[in-house]
Amino acid sequence: MITLNDKTYTCPVDVTLGFIGGKWKLLILFHLHYFTKKSYAEIRDNLPGISEKMLSQQLKELERDQLIEKNVITKKPYRVEYYLSTEGKSLAPLYEFASEWGIAYLKKHDIDYIQDQHLYK
Amino acid sequence: MITLNDKTYTCPVDVTLGFIGGKWKLLILFHLHYFTKKSYAEIRDNLPGISEKMLSQQLKELERDQLIEKNVITKKPYRVEYYLSTEGKSLAPLYEFASEWGIAYLKKHDIDYIQDQHLYK
């Protein structure tokens, strides 16, 4: 057993899962990986179905875990941009692979998707 | 939006997540990737904390999604072995990377772990 931040993990894969697990984190991370920088509203609008609660909650956890960082662009009106930290970028192979595998799966099963556009609404 | 098996996905990453999401699937898959073949009891005993319900449920879903396969070795007593299908093996880079990233994280933060032994109890 591995203990980390008051939680226990069964193996290194489990540790990684602790950072990117759940329904939204990998999608948010991939999004920032793909588009480099995005505002709160842009992320929200590009992840159909995500609620404000989940978005802010997940962003906060990703910041806490130091996978993403935030710049405050202007105070009035309040505008920000989120982007991957060095640590967050170190997971890039995972985002890439997950995306490529998904695309390959869709292609293999003749399911409609739009090549080179990673947004679906 | 991508529709697949009555579910909708927002992007290819989401599709991949549909197959390996949740608390246990990646751990089971990595386990079979690492040990090649394992019986029901071996998987259970090597994934501390998993309940019988979750194990059988997840195994069934992984079989349905054709990421793993099962051999019945003997009928009496009933013995089986699970292993990755070709499709399941195609996710190997993901298991490997998730494991390596977890190990690197633990090393970086000086957290105790046992090198080259992917089981923790």
Add this chain to the structure above:
DNA sequence: CTGCATCCTATACGATACTG
């Protein structure tokens, strides 16, 4: 625009007992 608080629901997950 960013983002939190509240309240509510769905479902993922877990303990246990039981069957072929």
Add this chain to the structure above:
DNA sequence: CAGTATCGTATAGGATGCAG
């Protein structure tokens, strides 16, 4: 040994309204 059924709980997730 390999599972399934049942029931209960915890938490993830969602709708909405409001605040800086």
